[in-house]
Amino acid sequence: MSVVAARGFSATGVAAGIKGDGVLDLAVVVADHTVPTAAVFATSQAPAAPVRLSAHNVGVQTGSRAVVLNSGCANAATGAIGDGAARATVEAAADLLACDADQVLVCSTGTIGSRLPVDRILSALPQTIAAARSDLESGTRAAQAIMTTDTVAKQAAVTRGGYTVGGMVKGAGMIRPDMATMLAVITTDADLSAAALDHALRKAVSVSFNALTLDGCASTNDTVIVMASGASMVTPDVDEFVDDLSAVCRDLANQMARDAEGASRVVTLHVTGTTTQHQARALGRDICDSDLVRASFFGGDPNWGRLLGAAGASSVPIDPGMFSVSYNGVAVAADGVSVDFDQPSLLARMEEGDIDIAVTVGAGAGSATIVTTDLTPAYVEFNGERS
Known part of the structure; x- marks a missing residue:
């Protein structure tokens, strides 16, 4: 029940020193090969540097190989320095994975306005990617590494018809429809095109993350990514896949509500x-x-x-x-x-x-x-x- 529940993906989380005190704060989700990808992003008029870069990469790529995520710093409202930090992150990951830089997506969450200590990320990336595995413990470490005010890691998965959809999400405050401060990475081993993923993701998000409002506040870093490895060799009916993806997204959204800052019900x-x-x-x-x-x-x-x-x-x-x-x-x-x-x-x-x-x-x-x-x-x- 994690982002590596689907075949063809590995993940982990490490303490890169962004938060300090040995807290997990850097995660990777890596596909075995370049895979079809779709994503939706913040609707804020002030999107963070990683949102702008990832949106660009999704628009120009033929697929994705990995997602790099950090917590502890949103890398938002950081100007050209923030843009450079996001670019340096994807370029370093691409070098390690021997893929194009636009085949790597990047996500950040944390305090807005603080400069990202990108040198710590670049230093930790080689060991992080090398440590990525497809077991539940590694998937859980990735989910823990993207937490900010969350008190628990949030993961979900559904298996049906020979394929699996699994994912992780972070978010406990500044959550409003159109996503707000939340990051989600979802994987599937279904055999689907990027266009089919995009269609399904937009439908699933509309009935899950965009149907959740915890405090009416929106932020700058919203990202939901879905990647399809095709490892199951099953091409599901589109409506069936929408249902399964929606089920995972609803489960994750409900976990966010359960963990909302200060909430009692x-x-x-x-x-x-x-x-x-x-x-x-x-x-x-x-x-x-x-x-x-x-x-x-x-x-x-x-x-x-x-x-x-x-x-x-x-x-x-x-x-x-x-x-x-x-x-x-x-x-x-x-x-x-x-x-x-x-x-x-x-x-x-x-x-x-x-x-x-x-x-x-x-x-x-x-x-x-x-x-x-x-x-x-x-x-x-x-x-x-x-x-």
Whole structure:
């Protein structure tokens, strides 16, 4: 259950000295040969140097051989020096792997505005690539090496029809749809073209990472990469592969929600009744990005008026006369007004942990599911102290 679950890949993580104290902070994922690759990147207007370089490489390459990832420094807002550090990293990896520099992708995560100690990466790369293996322990070390405020490594895998999809992700804060501060590398041994991977990845991301909002904040380094070795010699049905890739991405996204900074519960919001799916997703984001709404989740309060307030402030059209809400299967509002319900029973159920909310805003066919967490004093304290 890791980024090396699929055949044809190896990985590991080492302590390169970026974070110090012997903490793992440099990872590689290496394909046995150049393989078809697809990726999606940060939508920020200020993308980090590794995002710009990797996006360029994906656009010009015929495939990828490796991904180099570091934690402890985002290499964002670092100007020409940051661009040079990203280039030096891919060139060094390419020399070690005897491939073209544009066949190596690079990812960074950590503090924005700090210069990347690239000399430490260049010094550690030879031993890191040499140590890459295809066993679970090595895959786990890679997942640990990309952690920042994460408390656990996040990995997932699915096997079906003779092929496997596996991956790793990091992210616990600054997570909003359109990915935010998260890095994911996913591998498969299915035999697929880069075009097929791109199609599947965009569909999978839309229902997983882009359906997750933990604090409404976006960042500069978002990257999700998928690589296909073809080692299984199985070319799956495209829709089947989309389902499997989506399952892995959802699993990873849910692990991110479970590990969210300061969160005490995961909240799943189902929105129905908009004209389009895009509208449903946008409305769900607007509701879940409300501090008042997320504070009510922390209190275990079925305050549906806060949901209505956030929905009404959204640019997505709603019909207030059809606004209906249920918490954990208990209706608290229907057609825009409160309904009677057993409040003590519902409050007791909400105290048990996670919350499932269904909101209907009209008669349209659009629907979407958004995953978020509560807003807690621990989150404010953590981010108030972190430099």
